[in-house]
Every structure is written in structure tokens, then in C-alpha cells.
Amino acid sequence: MVLQIENLFLRRGEKWILRDMNWKIKKGENWILFGLNGAGKTSLLNLLNAYTFPTKGNVNVLGMEFGKTYLAERLRKQIGFVSSSLQQKFHQGDSAYEVVLSGAFASIGLYETPTDEIRNKAKTLLHNLGCIDYANRNYETLSQGEKQRVLIARALMTDPPLLILDEPTYGLDFIAREKLLDSIEEIVKSPNAPTLIYVTHHVEEILPVFNKTLLLKEGQVFASGDTNELITSECLSQFFELPVTVIWNNNRPLLSKAHLVEK
Template sequence: MVLQIENLFLRRGEKWILQDLNWQIEKGQNWVLFGLNGAGKTSLLNLLNAYTFPTKGKISVLGMEFGKTYLAERLRKQIGFVSSSLQQKFHQGDNAFEVVLSGAFASIGLYETPTDEVRNKAISLLENLGCIHYANRNYETLSQGEKQRVLIARALMGDPPLLILDEPTYGLDFIARERLLESIEKIAKSPNAPTIIYVTHHVEEILPVFNKTLLLKDGQVFASGDTTELITSEVLSTFFELPVSVIWKNSRPLLSKDQLVGK
């Protein structure tokens, strides 16, 4: 079991951020975590990475149960985490290659001397993700799409059993988005691929490799299960509280708002 959450609650002050959350992820599954802004996605990700801990309930990630042992540092070394929030944390002057190398040590910045094996692995990942040609450029000068590719390469340096992609296409134009999605699909289909949690609020980003979906609404699980059964006109109209239509094309969903009759 990659992830097991049972009856989880999270409170900040007097407000419940997450309520009665249940979620199980088995090895070999790839999940979409889908929810609108304010649904509680970021709070849930902070829990998975052991940046925060539940108010009550059980959570176990990669066999490590929260509260049983001190697991934060050990757990984070086994999770590849990609988020735009990381982009501001890297040191000015670090180039793309150095950022990727730092992933081998789960550090922000490169403080250890990488071996030839680590360097070769970083080069291979940069090549596979199509960013070897800007490996020597300063990370801060890269485009948003280039930065995201570098972050994914960094996340894969430790061969993590779990890869979490938090809104990875944020700020990308259509072409850059589709190219990045192609790379993500390639990773998901590769031998010994990690389990992937793909976080988004855009239906059209759901790739065929994401066979499971959890719909999160107002801090609660609205529904979870097979993607093709949940990403439908009927389910999403109820989820959004707005009439919508879902059309599947090339094994990917497209979403549009239905025309309202009358005023």
C-alpha cells in the first residue's frame, strides 16, 4: 500500500480544513487529485509530505505511519515532490544541472560532491526530459516550462516510489503544457515507474495513465474511484453545482459549460 488514510481530520484554529478523509493508493495505480481552489489540496499535500500532521485520524505513506516514529526526513527522501512553490527556494546562480543534482541528496542547494554515477544519472534524466541543452543555464533564467522539467528531473534523482506533481502545468501555454504532459506520460509508462499523484483543477490535463481519481470538495472526499466513471457530465455537474458536459477524445476528457435555458 502506497498511501492509506483513515478518518482523517485537520483543523486550523476553529476551522476544519479536511474532514473525514479516507483514501487508499495501491502500488501500480496513478491518481488524479482534482479539486477547485480552496478545496484543501495543498493542505492534503502538506500532510503527505509530513510538513503538517492530522488533528485526528490515521495516515500511512509508503508503509510509514504518522505518530509511530519520527519520519519526516526519511519520508521526504522517498517522495519526489514537484511544485511551483519550490522554484523560489533555490539559490541564485544555481544552474539547472546543479538543481537536478541536489535531488540526489534531497537538499535545496548542492552541499555534497556528487559521484560520477550521480552526475551520469542527472545527465540521463535531463536528456530524457528534453532539457539537456539548457543544463548549464541559471535556473532562474529558465522559462516556466523549462523550470518544471528540471524540477521533475530533480524529483526523479532519488528513484522515489511516489511522485507528486502539484499543478505542474501552471503558467504554461498550450504547446508547453502538452509537451510536459507527454513527458509525464512517458515517465508513468517507464519500467519501475513510481506511483504518481497528479494534482490539478483542469480536467483536460487528465492523461490515460491516471486510472484513478479523487474529487476533493470543501475539504472532503466528494467521490473517488475509476477516472472514467467519475469524469462524466453527470458527476461533474453535481461536483461543480453547475451544468457541464464532458466529452472524451483521444482518451482524454474535455470540459465545457452547458448553456442555461432561460434567465
């Protein structure tokens, strides 16, 4: 079991951010975490990375149970986490190569001397993710798509058993988005691939490799299960409380507002 959440509640002040949440992820599954803005996705990700802890309930991530041991630093080294919020934290002047190298030490900035093995691994990841041509450029000068590729390479430096991609295509145009999605699909299909949680509120980003989906609404699990059973016109119309149509084409879903027929 990669992840097990039971009867989870999370409160901030007087407000319940997450309520009565249950979620299990087995090794070999790759999940879409789908929810609109304000659904509680960020709070849930902060919890999975042990930046926050539940008010009530049980959480076990990669065999580590919250509340039983001091696990924050140990857990984060086993989770590859990619979020646009990380982009602003790296030091000015760091190259893309240095950013990737820092992933081996789970640090923002490079404070330790990488071994030849670490350097070779970083170069391999940069090559595999199509970043090698701008490896020596300052990270801050890269485009949004280039930055995201570098962050994914950084997250893979420790061969994490769990990789979380938090809206990785944010701010990308169509071509850059599809190229990044192609790279993500290759990661999932690679030998010894990590279990992947892909966070989005765009249905069209759901790739065939994501066989499971959790729909999060107003801090609660609306539904979870097989992607092809949840990403349907009927289910998403109930989820959005709006008539929508889902069309599957080339194993990818497309979403549009349904046209009501006047009687």
C-alpha cells in the first residue's frame, strides 16, 4: 500500500478543510486527483508531504504512519513533489543542472558536493526529459514548460516510490502542454516507475496511464475509482452540478457544456 487515508478530517480555525476522507492507493496504480479551485487539493498535498497533520483520522504514506514517529524529513525524501510554488524558491543564478542536482539532497540550493554518480544521473534525467540543451542556463531564464521539465528531473533524482505532480501544465500553451504530457507518460511506462498522483482541474490532461481517479469536492471525496467509470457525462454533470458532455477520443477525454434541448 502506497497511501492509506482513513476517516481524515483537517480543520483550520473554525473551518473544516477536509472532511471524512478515505483514500487508498496500491502500488502499480496511477491516480488523477481532480477538483476545482478551493476543493482542498493543496491542503491534501501539504498533508501528504507532512507539512501539516490531520485534526482527526489516520494517514499512512509509504509505510509511515502519521503520529507514530517523526517522519517529515524522511518522508519527503521518498516523495518527488513538483509544484509551480517551488519555482520561486530556487536561488537566482542557479543553473538548470544545479537545480536538478539539488534534488539528490532534497534541498533548495546546492550545498553539498555531488558525486560523479549523482552528476551522471542528473545528466541522464536532463537528457531523458529533453532538458539537456539548456542544462547550463540560469533556471530563472527558462520558459514555464522548461522549468517544469527541470523540476520533474529534480524530483526523480532520488528514485522516489511516489511522484506527485501538482498542476504541472499550468501556464503552458497547447504544444508545450502536450510535450510535457508525453514526457510524463514515458515516466509512467519506464521500468521501476514511481506511483504517480497527477493533480489537475482540466479533464483533457487525463492520460490513458492514469487508471484511477479521485474527485474532490468541497473538502470531501465525491467519488473515487476507475477513471473510465468516473470521467463520464453523467458523473461529471453531478460533480459540477452542471450538464456537461464528456467525449473520449484516442483514449483522452474532452469536456464541454451540454446543450439542453427545449421541450
